[in-house]
Amino acid sequence: MRIIIQKSLASRVLIDDEVRGEITKGFVLLVGVTHEDTMEDVVYCARKVGNMRLFDDEDGKTNLALKDVGGDILSISQFTLYGNTRKGNRPSFINAAAPDHASNLYDALNNELRDQGFHVETGEFGAYMQVEITNDGPMTILIDSKQKDL
Known part of the structure; x- marks a missing residue:
């Protein structure tokens, strides 16, 4: 699983010009699932998202986690995180999980985050979406579960 975390001041997702999810201060998660x-x-x-310290403390150091600042999460499914660009100029997405598998794990991730006490907004799995992100910093972090610490 790959997750891009973007620290956000305000973000929203639209489907057919209708706002489906919106947050102010918090994280935008772009979530990709592999087979x-x-x-x-x-x-x-x-666990990594919930404990990631990307917010400044009173000394200006990034020591505060999302729960410390009362932030929210906007979670967006994004199979393109598993795009392979090694050959040619058109990405291959064969490493992205099949929709049923990806949807189940994407939903499970959002539920795990809710179980940690976070307010989680989402788009719609598999839909064509427009995502507006006001990245704070900018601060963008990649989490890859296959590169986890032992």
Whole structure:
């Protein structure tokens, strides 16, 4: 599982010009799932997101986590995170999970984050969406469950 975290001041997702999810301060998660991902990957990524310290403390150091600042999450499914660009100029998406598998794990991730006490807004899995992100910093972090610490 790959997750791009963008620290956000305000973000929203639109489908057919209708706002489906919106947050102010918090994280925008762009979530990709691959074939071999399991609930172990979901739990690992949810723990990392929930504890990631990307917000400044009173000394201006990035020591505060999302829960410390009362932030929200906008979670967007994005199979293109598993695009392979090694050959040619058109990405291959063969490493992205099949929709049923990806949807189940994407939903499980959002539920794990909700179980941690976070307010999680989402788009719609598989829909064509416009995502507006006001990236704060800019601050963008990549989490890859296959590169987890042992």
